[in-house]
Amino acid sequence: MTATAPPTVILWFRQDLRLADNPALDAAVKSGARIVPVYLWSPEEEGGWAPGAASRWWLHRSLKDLDKRLGEKGSRLLIRRGPALVALRELAAQCGAQAIYWNRRYEPAAVAVENMLRDLLPHAGVLAHSFQASLLAEPWSIQTKTGGPYQVFTPFWRAFLQQVKVGAPIGSPGSIPAPAQWPESLPLDALQLIPHIPWHQSLEAHWTPGEATARERLLTFSKGPLAEYDTGRDLPAIDGTSRLSPHLHFGEVSPRQVWAQASKFSDTSSRYHAEIVWREFAAHLLHHFPTLPERPKNAAFEKLAWRNNAQDFEAWCHGRTGIALVDAGMRQLWQTGWMHNRVRMVVGSLLVKNLLHPWQDGERWFWDTLVDADLASNAMGWQWVAGTGPDAAPFFRVFNADTQAEKFDSSGEYRRRWIPEIGTADYPKPIVDLKSTRQRALDAYQALRGPQA
Secondary structure (H helix, E strand, O other): OOOOOOOEEEEEEOOOOOOOOOHHHHHHHHOOOEEEEEEEEOHHHOOOOOOOHHHHHHHHHHHHHHHHHHHHOOOOOEEEEOOHHHHHHHHHHHHOEEEEEEEOOOOHHHHHHHHHHHHHHHHHOOEEEEEOOOOOOOOOOOOOOOOOOOOOHHHHHHHHHHHOOOOOOOOOOOOOOOOOOOOOOOOHHHHOOOOOOOOOHHHHOOOOOOHHHHHHHHHHHHHOHHHHHHHHOOOOOOOOOOOOHHHHHOOOOOHHHHHHHHHOOOOOOOHHHHHHHHHHHHHHHHHHOOOOOOOOOOHHHHHOOOOOOHHHHHHHHOOOOOOHHHHHHHHHHHHHOOOOHHHHHHHHHHHHHHOOOOHHHHHHHHHHHOOOOOHHHHHHHHHHHHOOOOOOOOOOOOOOHHHHHHHHOOOOHHHHHHOOOOOOOOOOOOOOOHHHHHHHHHHHHHHHHOOOO
16 A cells, blocks of 8 residues: 655745744644745835845844754755735646745735735635744734723833733754655746845945844853843943844744743843834734824824925935934945944934925935844834824924933944044035024924914
C-alpha cells in the first residue's frame, strides 16, 4: 500500500521576517504539511503608502537574511509579485497547496486585502489561516467601559496591564519540510528595492537588518541601557534607547520577545514596557480611525492657515534651518534612516508650529527616509506633535528647540556630531525667530478657535 504524500501549504511572509516566535510558521509546521514560504511584493496594495526608499533598502536586506535562515532549516524563500489574490491563487495551483498561513497586519489597506482573501480563497479550494504576531493584543480587543476605543494613552496603558496576559515566545522550528518540487521564484534583485544612486551606503554603516541582529540588539539593550532608560531615553547623544523600532516593524523580532526579555530586567509597569504599549496604542488608534495618516483627527485643524513655504520645508528636510538641534536631527535622519525620539518631537514642532507647515508633509518625508517607518506610529507621532490627534500635545505647546538643546544636549555633543560646520561661517543663520514664530502659531490657533473662545 502506497503511503499518502503529505499535503502542501503556503506560508506567506509579510511584516514577520523571522523564524522564532512566528505563529503562522509554527502552525504550518505543526500541520505536518510541506511548506512553501513566499514573500509578495505588492506596493500597489498599500493604500498610497508603499514602502519608502529607506524601508525598501531594509526590506531587501531583511529578505536576503530570511532566505539564508530558511536555508539553514532545509527551506527557501520564494519571491513573487502581487496582487496578493492573483499571486497566491496562482502559487497554490502550481504547488497544489490546500491552505495559506499568514500573520495579520493592521493597516487599513492590508486589512482590506486580508478580508478579500478570506472571502475568495475558499472558492479556489484553499483555506486561509491568519494569526496574531506583530502586536501583543488585537487593536480592537481593548475597549473602554462603554465599548469604544481609547483616545488617551494613560487609561489605555492601565487597561492593557489589567486585560492582557503576554504569553511566552515560541521557539523556531528545528526544520521546515520542503515541497517535492520548488515552484519558480523571482530573484530578489528583480524587485529593485536597492536604489540606483548609492545613497544607502550610509545606512549600511549604521544598520544590519535581520533576525539575528535584532535579537542581539535586544539582549545588549536589556543588559545595559534598559537600567537607565527613564533618563537615558531623553538624551540623544548617548545610546540610551533600544533602537529596535525597525526590527519590530519588519518583524525580525516580535513584541512578545521584547516584552519577555525586558521583563527579566525590569518590572512590566516600567517606562520601557509603556513604550512597547505606546506602539500598541498607535495600532489601536489606526484601527479605529483609519484616516489618521491623512487627515487630522480634530477636523477643526483642516482650516488652519498654513503657510506652505516650499523653501522653508526644503531647509527643514535637509537640516539647513540654522537651528542646531533641528538640523542635527534631520541630518541624523538623512544619514542613518533614524532619529532620536526626543529630537523627532522637536523637529516636528518646529515644522508645524514655527514654520506653520502642514504636518502631512513632514509625515511623508519621515515615511520615505526612516528605516522604521510604520504607518500607525508615524501618523500618531505627527498628529501628537501637531496637536491635531487623539491624546495629542495641545497645539499651543510649542517645543523651543534651543531650550530643548540646553536641557537634553547640554554638552552640545549630539549637535557637533551631526553638524561639523557648526559655529563657522558655513553654518546658516536661523531661518525663523523661535519666539516670534511661536506667537504667530498661537495667533493662527486662536483664529481657528474663533472669537467665542
